[in-house]
Amino acid sequence: MLLLCGLGNKGSEYAFTRHNIGYLLIDRFSEKFGIPVRKRLSGCKVGTADEVILAKPNTFMNLSGGPVLSLLKLMDLQPENLILIHDDLDMTFGKIRFKWDGRDGGHRGVRSVINSLQSKLFYRMKIGIGRDPTMAPEDYVLSGFTGDEAEELADTLDTAVDALHTFVYEGKEKAMSIFNRSPGI
Template sequence: MADPWLVVGLGNPGAQYSGNRHNVGQMVLASLAHRIDARFKTHKTNSVVAEGRSYPAGPRLILAKPNSFMNLSGGPVAQLLAFYDLEPDRLIVVHDELDIPFDTIRIKNRGGAGGHNGIRDIIAATDTGDFTRVRVGVGRPPGRKAAADFVLQDFAGAEREVLPNLLDEAADAIQMIAAEGVEAAQLKFHTAGE
């Protein structure tokens, strides 16, 4: 049987951050966990973890939300890979992305941090950028608002109406990556709506 996929949703711990744009990765995991009927439980890797099958006969997914702050995600991710004895090529990291318009997802396989501090910390802790990212667009801050302030705000009213669909689309992308591979998922999700 094929190795499972470790899917990590980035964000910040605590109820005060739960609706922030920066926590969209963890929101996607909550949506996916509900879909595959998996329950999050405390794990010794400083994370909460839920496990289930993507489809009845599909690949096993290990969903993890680190209990650390976004910029310190690397330690828990490295611990999770070691605990489950997985290579980074079985890792999918779901995170917010300022350089992508809101209500858009992009899939990236391997590479650098692209200015994202959570990704930078994961690369530093695992000593590699050879993992897949599901990048969930949150758009650029309006006017002169600082990016750090923007991502630590909750989604606006109009965005909240669309958000469930965006979370579902990102969950679809994760399931497709696990079942059919990164290239198939890129082909589908990068051309959607174009």
């Protein structure tokens, strides 16, 4: 059993912002595979299927760790059963990369999860949101997608759904070998 947990900020004002790409991906995965994410457990919105649990912590990004830890405990899962899905400023928009272990890279949501779990030993799916050098990072991540990005976002989410599906059902090695090779990472 794997916990696919998308990070984001609760509230409609953040729904279509760069920082919510983890939420957007969980919604797309849910839609594609018919796994409703409605149930509330341990501070998360959750949906379950045979081999996966889909989750979106119902908090603000920087407080994600507590609900993730509670859900792992409730489901009797270890951190290595977690795939944390989040945005990455330092990757080109639309690029996808799986990663095992590592630091938070300045991402406060990831930092919250690492601190709560007291472990870095979990998988991450990082989705590039690019960076605007004219904006402060904290403003940029809370901004909406540009017109071109909004058009590209649907393809990015579909590719990320395929990547997650490959990871879960065909193996992490296969998913990493296919999706971590993308240029621009």
